[in-house]
Amino acid sequence: MQAEWEELARRNWLEESDSQQKPIPPSVSPGYYFSTTNPFRDQPNAFIEGQEKARQGDLNAAVLLLEAAILQDPNDAEAWQMLGTTQAENENEQAAIASLQRCLELRPNNLQALMALAVSFTNSGLLREACDALRRWIRHNHRYRHLVQDSRGPTSPLQDVLLLFQEAALLNVDGVDPDLQTGLGVLYNLSSEFDKAVEAFSAALSVRPQDYLLWNRLGATLANGNRSQEAVEAYSRALELQPGFIRSRYNLGISCINLGAHREAVSNFLTALNQQRRSQSCSQQQMSANIWAALRIAISMMDRPELFQAANMGDLDLLMAAFQVGDL
Amino acid sequence: MKRLRLVVVGAGVVGFSTAVCIAEALPLCSVTLLSEKFSPDTTSDGAAGILFAAEFPDVPLERQRRWFKDSFDHLLAIAQSQHAPDAGVMLSSGCQIFKEVPANKTPFWSDLVIGFRIMADGELKRFPDHKFGQAFTSIKCECSSYLPWLEKRFREAGGQVEQRKVNSLQELSDGFDLIVNCSGLGSKELVGDAGVYPVRGQVLQVEAPWLNHFIRDGDGKTYIYPGIHSVTIGGTRQEGDWRLHVDKGDTQNILERCARLEPSLKKAKVLSEWVGLRPSRRNPRVERERVQLQGCMVPVVHNYGHGGWGVTIAWGTALDALELVRKCIQEMPQKAKL
Numbered sequence: 276m277q278a279e280w281e282e283l284a285r286r287n288w289l290e291e292s293d294s295q296q297k298p299i300p301p302s303v304s305p306g307y308y309f310s311t312t313n314p315f316r317d318q319p320n321a322f323i324e325g326q327e328k329a330r331q332g333d334l335n336a337a338v339l340l341l342e343a344a345i346l347q348d349p350n351d352a353e354a355w356q357m358l359g360t361t362q363a364e365n366e367n368e369q370a371a372i373a374s375l376q377r378c379l380e381l382r383p384n385n386l387q388a389l390m391a392l393a394v395s396f397t398n399s400g401l402l403r404e405a406c407d408a409l410r411r412w413i414r415h416n417h418r419y420r421h422l423v424q425d426s427r428g429p430t431s432p433l434q435d436v437l438l439l440f441q442e443a444a445l446l447n448v449d450g451v452d453p454d455l456q457t458g459l460g461v462l463y464n465l466s467s468e469f470d471k472a473v474e475a476f477s478a479a480l481s482v483r484p485q486d487y488l489l490w491n492r493l494g495a496t497l498a499n500g501n502r503s504q505e506a507v508e509a510y511s512r513a514l515e516l517q518p519g520f521i522r523s524r525y526n527l528g529i530s531c532i533n534l535g536a537h538r539e540a541v542s543n544f545l546t547a548l549n550q551q552r553r554s555q556s557c558s559q560q561q562m563s564a565n566i567w568a569a570l571r572i573a574i575s576m577m578d579r580p581e582l583f584q585a586a587n588m589g590d591l592d593l594l595m596a597a598f599q600v601g602d603l
Numbered sequence: 604m605k606r607l608r609l610v611v612v613g614a615g616v617v618g619f620s621t622a623v624c625i626a627e628a629l630p631l632c633s634v635t636l637l638s639e640k641f642s643p644d645t646t647s648d649g650a651a652g653i654l655f656a657a658e659f660p661d662v663p664l665e666r667q668r669r670w671f672k673d674s675f676d677h678l679l680a681i682a683q684s685q686h687a688p689d690a691g692v693m694l695s696s697g698c699q700i701f702k703e704v705p706a707n708k709t710p711f712w713s714d715l716v717i718g719f720r721i722m723a724d725g726e727l728k729r730f731p732d733h734k735f736g737q738a739f740t741s742i743k744c745e746c747s748s749y750l751p752w753l754e755k756r757f758r759e760a761g762g763q764v765e766q767r768k769v770n771s772l773q774e775l776s777d778g779f780d781l782i783v784n785c786s787g788l789g790s791k792e793l794v795g796d797a798g799v800y801p802v803r804g805q806v807l808q809v810e811a812p813w814l815n816h817f818i819r820d821g822d823g824k825t826y827i828y829p830g831i832h833s834v835t836i837g838g839t840r841q842e843g844d845w846r847l848h849v850d851k852g853d854t855q856n857i858l859e860r861c862a863r864l865e866p867s868l869k870k871a872k873v874l875s876e877w878v879g880l881r882p883s884r885r886n887p888r889v890e891r892e893r894v895q896l897q898g899c900m901v902p903v904v905h906n907y908g909h910g911g912w913g914v915t916i917a918w919g920t921a922l923d924a925l926e927l928v929r930k931c932i933q934e935m936p937q938k939a940k941l
Contacts, residue, residue, distance in 0.1 A: 368940070398940045464941060495939035506939065526939045533937070572933065 306373035315343040322354050329357065332519020334365040335551055352381035356388045363395055364488075365551065366522045366563045371395045384415040390457060394492070397461050405465060406432040409458050410439065419443040419455070437462045453479035453489075460492060469500025487516035491523040494530075503530040521547050525566050528573065537576045538598070544570035545600040548591055562591075570594075607632045607932065608778065612769050612793070613785035614638030616647040616746055616913050619753040620921035621785050621906050626760035628925055629932075635779070636757065639768035639789075642750035646787065649806060649879040651828040651835040652744040652914040653695060653817060654678065656712050659886045664711055670919030671712045677918040678742045691748025693831060696740040697817030698722060700733040700864075705821060708735070716741045730864065733820075743817075744914050745830055769793065772903065776896035781931055782903045783924060787882030790907045796888070799908055801880035803844035805853045806837035811871035818864050823911070825860040833874055836861045840911075842883075849876040884908030889920050891927040902931035 315321055318340065325340030341358040345351055359374030375392040378385055389412040396405035413419045413436075422442050430438070440459045447455065456479035463472035476493040483489060494509030510527040513520055524547040531540035544566055551562045571586045574594075585593045595601075609632050611622040618636060626634040642648050656671055658664070681692045694717075713719040722736035730736070754764060769775065772793065775782050790796045811834045819826040828835045839853050854876055862868045887908040893900045906924040909916060 366940070394941045398938075461941065492941045495941045498939035522940055529937045529939055569937070572937075575933075 306376060307370060309342050309346065310339060313339050313343055313346075315340050316346065318343050321347060322351065322357070325354070325361075326357060329361045329364075332517050334361055334519055334521055335553075337361050338365060350381055352378050352385065355381065356385060356391075359388065359395075360391050363391060364520055364522050366525050366547070366566060368395050368398055372399070383411075386412055386416060386454070389415065390454060390461075393458065393461055397465055402465055403432055405461065406436045409462065410436050412458060413439050413443065418452075419446070433462065433465055437466065451478050451482050453482040453486075457489065457492070460496065464496055464499065469496055469502075472496045473500070473502075485516060487513040487520055487523070490516065491520065491526065494523065495526055498526065498530050498533070503533045506530045507534070519550060521550060521563070521566075524550075525563070525569065528566075528569060532569070532573050532576070537573050540573040541570060541577070541594075541598055542600050544573060545591070545595050545598060549595060549600070552591065607780050609634045609781045609783065609928070610775055610779040611636045611783040611785055612638065612775075613787060613789065613907070614641045614750070614754075614764075615645040615785065615787055616650075616744075616750065616753075616917040617787065617906055617909060617920065618785035619750055619757060620917040621783055621924045622762055623753055623757045623760065624918075624921040624925045625783070625928055626757055626762040629928070630761060633763070634757075634761070635763045635765060637765050637767050637769055637775075639766070641764075641766060642754070643747050645746070645750065646879040646882065647746040647750060647913060649804075649877040650746055650911075650914050651806065651826065651830070651837070652746055652749070653819075653826075653828050654742045654744070654915045655699070655716065655739075656710070656912050656915050657823070658711060661886045666923075667916075668711055668715065670916035670923070672715050673919035673922050674914075674916050675715055675742065678744050682742055686752070688831075689748065690752040691745035691831060693743050693745075694740055695743040695817055695829070696738075696815075697819070697828075698726075698736045698738045699819045699821055700727070700730050700736040701821035702733055704735040708737075710737075713737070713739070732863075741817075743828060743830055746914065748831075772894060772901075773896055776901055780901070780935075781928065782894075782901060783928065784903060784905045785907055785924075787907050787909075787913075788880055790882075790888075790905070794903075794905070796884075796908075799882060799884050800843055801845055802883045802910065803839060803841040803846060803878065803880055804837065804911070805839045805850060805857065805876065805878045806835050807854060807857055807876050808833040808874040809836055809868065809871040810834070810874055811868060813867065814865065820860075820864070825857075825864065827861050827865050827868070834871070836868065845880065847878050847880065849878055881911045882908060882913070883910035887912075887916070887920060889923050889927070891931055902935070904928055904931065 321340045322344035325337045325344060328340055329337035338358065338361055341354050341361060344354040345358065355374050355378035359371045359378060362374060363371035372392065372395045375388050375395065378388045389408050393405045393408035396408060414423050422439055440455065440462055443455055444459065456475045460472045460475035463475060473493065473496050476489055476496060480489050480493065490509050490513035494506040494513065497509060498506035507527060507530050510523050513523040524543050528540045528543035531543060547566050548562050567589065574583050574586050582594060582597055609625060611618055611634065614636060618638060622634060622636045654675055659667060678692050681687060681690050682694050687693060708721060717740035719737065719739040722738050727733060727736050758764065772782060784790060784794060786793050788799055788801055791799045814829045814834050817828045824838060824840055826837050837857055888905045891902060891904045894903050904924050904927045906920050
C-alpha cells in the first residue's frame with residue numbers, strides 16, 4: 276500500500292508526504308513544517324547566507340538557513356518568498372506553496388511570489404488556484420492592471436485569464452516581457468496547448484537566456500507535450516547553468532524513463548537524492564519521497580530485484596555503488 | 604489535490620468483486636461503479652452460485668486454478684465467519700453424476716474443494732441412468748444477498764455507486780482516468796466484442812426444506828441446489844437464445860428431469876421462475892488495452908465473459924484485474940514539473 280501511496284504522490288494525485296517531518300513551531304505558519312533540527316537556528320545573517328547557498332545550488336542548506344531567518348523574524352516576506360522558490364527547486368511542492376502563500380499574506384502584490392505560486396499550483400493540478408494567482412499577477416502589475424474588467428460574461432476561469440494575458444502581450448509592441456510570457460506559458464500548459472507554451476517560454480528565454488528556471492519550464496512543457504528528446508536538451512541546459520537544480524534533474528530522470536533509458540534515469544535520480552542528502556547535518560528526511568518513488572519505478576523496469584529491494588529499503592549508498600554514481 | 608479516477612462498469616458479481624478489490628487495495632483512488640441494473644435485477648442474482656468449474660480451452664490451467672482457489676478461499680472465509688448469513692454464503696455438500704464415465708475423473712479443481720472423492724457403486728444405485736459420480740463439499744454463494752453485501756463493503760471503502768446505462772466508452776473519457784469493463788454480455792455493444800454470446804438459463808425456486816445435498820448432472824443441464832431459503836432447480840443451456848421470459852415448456856421439462864434425480868421434488872411447491880443470460884465467451888477476457896477516446900489514450904482493463912462460472916471465479920479474476928490496474932497506473936505517463 277505504501278508503494279501505491281507514493282506512486283500517487285509522485286503523480287500529484289495527492290499531496291506530497293511530509294509525514295516524516297514533525298511540525299515545529301506551528302504558530303509561525305500553520306501550513307509550513309519546519310525542520311526539527313536546524314543547526315543554523317541562531318545563525319546571524321541567515322537570510323543573506325541562505326540566498327547565497329541557493330545561488331550556489333546547495334538547496335538543502337539554503338532551506339535550513341531561510342527557515343532560520345524566518346524563525347528569527349516570522350514576518351520577513353522576502354525570506355518566505357525565497358524559501359518558497361527554493362523549495363520548488365528542491366522538488367518539495369507542498370512546502371513551496373505554503374511558503375509562497377505566507378509571503379503573499381504579508382505582501383499581496385509580490386509579483387514573483389504570485390508567478391511562482393501559479394507554477395506550483397499548475398504542477399499540483401490545481402487549475403482554479405493557478406488561474407487565480409495569475410489573475411492577481413495582472414491586477415498587481417502596473418503595466419497591465421487596467422485590462423482587468425469585472426465581468427467578461429460566462430467564460431471559464433482559464434479562458435478568462437488567458438484572454439487577459441493575450442491582450443497584455445499585444446500591448447508589448449516594442450519588446451517581449453519575459454514574465455508575461457512565463458505566465459502565458461503556464462496558462463498554455465494548463466490548457467494542454469503545449470506547442471503554444473513552448474513558444475511562450477522560448478520568447479521569455481530570448482530575453483533571459485541564462486534563466487535556468489525558464490529552461491526547466493521549457494523542458495517540462497516539451498516533455499508533457501510528448502517531446503521528451505527535446506526536453507532532455509532543455510533540462511541539460513538548465514543543469515549546466517545550475518547543477519544543484521534538483522527539480523530539473525528529477526524531470527530529466529522522468530524523461531529518461533519515457534525514452535526507455537532506465538539506467539540514465541536511475542543515475543539522475545540517485546544524483547538528485549545524493550545532492551539532497553549531501554548538505555551537512557541533513558538526514559534522510561530532506562530527500563523527496565517522489566524522487567524515491569520514481570527511482571523505484573526506473574529500477575523495477577531493469578529487472579534487478581536485489582537493487583529494487585535496496586530502493587525499497589532506501590539504501591542510497593548501496594545503489595550509488597551499484598550504479599557507480601559519484602558526487603558531482 | 605487530484606486523485607486518480609477509476610470507473611467500473613457493471614454491477615454483477617464480477618463488477619462488484621472487482622470494484623471492492625480495487626477500492627480496498629488502492630484507497631487513494633476514487634472508484635465509481637456505474638451500471639444500468641443492480642441487484643436484484645442482474646444475471647448474477649438468479650445464479651445458483653455453487654462453486655465448481657469447467658475448463659476454458661485457451662487459458663493456462665494454472666491461471667484457472669488460481670482463479671478458482673482465490674475465489675474459493677475468499678468465500679470459504681466468509682462462510683466460516685459471522686458474515687455468512689448477511690453475505691449469503693454457505694457450505695454445500697453433494698455430488699456431480701455422469702451418464703458416461705468422463706475422460707478426466709478428477710477435474711483441475713478437485714483438490715481445491717473440500718473432501719473430493721469418487722462415489723462408490725452403492726451410492727450411485729439411486730441414479731440408475733448414471734455410471735459415475737464425484738462427491739465433495741463446495742460453497743454456495745447467493746448473489747441476492749452477496750451483491751448488496753459487496754456493495755456495502757465497496758461503499759465502506761470509499762466507493763461510489765451510480766445507476767446509469769453506459770452506451771460507449773467515449774462517455775467515460777471525460778470523467779475518468781482508467782476504465783474497468785465488467786459489463787458481461789453488455790461488452791458486445793460496449794466494446795464491440797462479437798465473441799460474447801448468451802447462453803440462456805431458466806431455473807425455478809422450490810420449497811423443499813428436506814433437501815440438504817446438491818445433485819448436478821455432468822451435462823450441466825439438470826441440477827438441484829439447496830440454498831438458504833429455498834432450493835434452486837434447473838436448468839437449460841440454450842446458446843444464442845436472447846429470450847428473457849419464462850418458457851412454460853422449459854419449466855415442465857426442468858421439473859421432470861429433476862424429479863427423475865430426486866423424486867421427492869414432486870412434492871415441492873414452486874415458488875418462482877427465473878431466466879438469465881449467461882455472458883459466455885470462448886474464454887473470459889481478463890486483460891488490458893489502451894483505447895483512443897477523444898484524442899486521449901485511456902487504459903481499459905477488461906474482466907468479462909465468465910459464462911456460467913461468474914460466481915465461481917469472480918474473486919480470482921477480480922484480483923487479476925486489480926494487478927492489471929496496478930500495471931496501468933505504473934505505466935501512465937509521468938508529469939514533468941514546471
